[in-house]
Amino acid sequence: MKKIFKNIINKIEVFRRDTLLPPLNKYIFQPTRRFFHRMFHNKFIYMSYTHIELFEHFKIKRTNKRRQAVAGLSFIFIWIVGYLIFSLYPVFNSFYLSFFKVTQAIDGIGTEFVWFNNYRAAFLSDTNFVELLINYSLSMLLNVPVTIVFALIIALLINQNIRGKGIWRTIFFLPVIIASGPVIGELMNQGATTLPSIDEYQFIDMIVNNVGSFLANPIQALFDQILFVLWFAGIQILIFLAGLQKIDKSIYEAAMIDGASPWEAFWKITLPSIKPLITISIIYTVVSMSIFSLNPVTNFIRDKYLGISTDALTTGWGYTSTISWIFFIVMTLIILIFVGALNIRGRKGN
Amino acid sequence: MNIFSNIKNRYQEFTKKDKGHTKSKFKRFLFGMKFIDGFVYKVAIYTMLIGLGYIYLYPMMYMLSYSFMTMNDIIDVSVNWVPSKLTFENYRIVWEAINYPKALVDAVVLAGLPAISATVSSALIGYGFAKFDFPFKKILMALMILTFIVPPQITMIPTIRLYADYNLIGSIMSFIYPAILGQGFNGAIYILIFYSFFKMIPNSLMESAQLDGAGPMKIFTKIAIPLAVPAIIIVFLFSFVWYYNETYLSGLFLRGSDMLTLPLRVEQFMVNYASMYPEGSTARELMQSAKLAGNILAILPLLILFFFTQKYFVEAIDRTGITGE
Numbered sequence: 080m081k082k083i084f085k086n087i088i089n090k091i092e093v094f095r096r097d098t099l100l101p102p103l104n105k106y107i108f109q110p111t112r113r114f115f116h117r118m119f120h121n122k123f124i125y126m127s128y129t130h131i132e133l134f135e136h137f138k139i140k141r142t143n144k145r146r147q148a149v150a151g152l153s154f155i156f157i158w159i160v161g162y163l164i165f166s167l168y169p170v171f172n173s174f175y176l177s178f179f180k181v182t183q184a185i186d187g188i189g190t191e192f193v194w195f196n197n198y199r200a201a202f203l204s205d206t207n208f209v210e211l212l213i214n215y216s217l218s219m220l221l222n223v224p225v226t227i228v229f230a231l232i233i234a235l236l237i238n239q240n241i242r243g244k245g246i247w248r249t250i251f252f253l254p255v256i257i258a259s260g261p262v263i264g265e266l267m268n269q270g271a272t273t274l275p276s277i278d279e280y281q282f283i284d285m286i287v288n289n290v291g292s293f294l295a296n297p298i299q300a301l302f303d304q305i306l307f308v309l310w311f312a313g314i315q316i317l318i319f320l321a322g323l324q325k326i327d328k329s330i331y332e333a334a335m336i337d338g339a340s341p342w343e344a345f346w347k348i349t350l351p352s353i354k355p356l357i358t359i360s361i362i363y364t365v366v367s368m369s370i371f372s373l374n375p376v377t378n379f380i381r382d383k384y385l386g387i388s389t390d391a392l393t394t395g396w397g398y399t400s401t402i403s404w405i406f407f408i409v410m411t412l413i414i415l416i417f418v419g420a421l422n423i424r425g426r427k428g429n
Numbered sequence: 430m431n432i433f434s435n436i437k438n439r440y441q442e443f444t445k446k447d448k449g450h451t452k453s454k455f456k457r458f459l460f461g462m463k464f465i466d467g468f469v470y471k472v473a474i475y476t477m478l479i480g481l482g483y484i485y486l487y488p489m490m491y492m493l494s495y496s497f498m499t500m501n502d503i504i505d506v507s508v509n510w511v512p513s514k515l516t517f518e519n520y521r522i523v524w525e526a527i528n529y530p531k532a533l534v535d536a537v538v539l540a541g542l543p544a545i546s547a548t549v550s551s552a553l554i555g556y557g558f559a560k561f562d563f564p565f566k567k568i569l570m571a572l573m574i575l576t577f578i579v580p581p582q583i584t585m586i587p588t589i590r591l592y593a594d595y596n597l598i599g600s601i602m603s604f605i606y607p608a609i610l611g612q613g614f615n616g617a618i619y620i621l622i623f624y625s626f627f628k629m630i631p632n633s634l635m636e637s638a639q640l641d642g643a644g645p646m647k648i649f650t651k652i653a654i655p656l657a658v659p660a661i662i663i664v665f666l667f668s669f670v671w672y673y674n675e676t677y678l679s680g681l682f683l684r685g686s687d688m689l690t691l692p693l694r695v696e697q698f699m700v701n702y703a704s705m706y707p708e709g710s711t712a713r714e715l716m717q718s719a720k721l722a723g724n725i726l727a728i729l730p731l732l733i734l735f736f737f738t739q740k741y742f743v744e745a746i747d748r749t750g751i752t753g754e
Binding site: 144147148149150151152153154155157158159160161162164165166168169170172173232233236237239241244245247248249250251252253254255256257259262306309314317318321322324325352355356358359362363366369370377380384399400403404406407410411414 | 474475477478481482484485486488489550553554556557558560561562563564566569572573574575576577578579580581583584587588591606607609610611612618620621622624625626628629645649659660662663666667670671674675692724727728731732735736739740
């Protein structure tokens, strides 16, 4: 038994040595060894700590700056590859189409280059679009700061020393779950996202009867607005919460010892620390509110997109691309306004 | 006399301190941070929490109470919140119709794998953007934010065509490959979250590690990652929830595969259910409750996941405190 086993092992070894190894050696191992040998010890590339030499002529200094650039680019390399593979074409395609008149025929899609006609049509021929855009911008200018402030307040509240932190956090995680899924549409249809108790207990009626509708209407509008806004605050609350946890407690202690009140500590420590997160929240809020399925501008674009292309100037994929690009530019401007305002205030504070 | 004046002085000092104390206490009551828990302050916090929590909890309670109702309770106007008889019939219908355990495993795989890959890749990319200087950095960042801002309605058709060209439609790979390369759903937001978290870590920490001979990758894994645990958790949670809940893109990308997300399955079940029973039949009346039961079943795993992961928010700070940031 032992002998047979030994025999088999021996045969495998002989097979490995005589049949398998020589071609492997000849075609794989030696060439690679040679290649690396040439690369590092010969004329093509010479690397030292301070220099890289190519072909004995081109000397590249390895400065700290360059080293940093190489390291940074290698970190984001996967993103660049992904962008080229997945994201560049759709964006480019829609930008390209925004200069064309696209007609859908039975035998395919016909395109005709029309310069800036689509852009001109959006502002001059389309009766609805500009008005929708203005209304949208105004509502954004109102809603975004309210969302950010509410999210920050809620995050500060949950970050307190309260009982049942886990339960509270889970409750305030609900809007993230519900608002990102299909459930929110159903709930909004059934009126479950508004607070029925305000209507049920005739709170508004009471104000109308006692004070007058001039006060009641703004209050009602404010309540509705806040409820609507709060459903968009879920992500921001969590971002702020994670940011607040990141601030070192010893900074607060040091400030307290130096006599800072919590009010001052909030403005001088908390707010500057989470300022980058506020920027992100602004971007996220603007985008999520803009692409929300009940946003009139988004609906308008989608209807145009699904609608039939006719000879009219304001139809077709080309025109749809144009108005979404205008929409995109308006969104970017709104984001820039808010981010700019944030930074100006920060500079004054210092 | 001397003793008395001493006491008087001390008393004055004491009252002075106290005055300042009550004054700052008032401010703390308004916008307090830590260190003090006055009673009024606590009451204010809990009232605000309960008030705001109620807004979010209301639809959940609505769904929960309706999902336990029998047919009679739904029709009965007098039954408002508490069902007259607790019934699990609605849950049983949905559970069996969508084969819940299998559907859940599918949904977790479908959301988990892209979420993990998105978290890993966006951590790397965010770190690259936050801590290194390289040419065209500003342009690249602008492009990244642009991918998030461009309205998805308009890039939808080219995207689907592109994915079809890559032969990705109909498999989970249509989620995983973009996620690995940092281009998943809302990929830019994950990168931005990591970016700002890594920005918050002081450079001196990295420099001291560099002086000790650590390379960029070592600094990343040994210093940056342990300090960014809250960021990792929120990015993972967000991406998990978004992949889990996404119905529109999933419906397009997963066409022809037998894996489906849980919300999609519930939706499919509702369509089948509606076609099975004619309008106005008694079984059709139950549909509303069954739908809500299905929604609860779809949301529940996310709530459980969050309830167990949110603890790490706290653990993360304790660790960062020790490292002397």
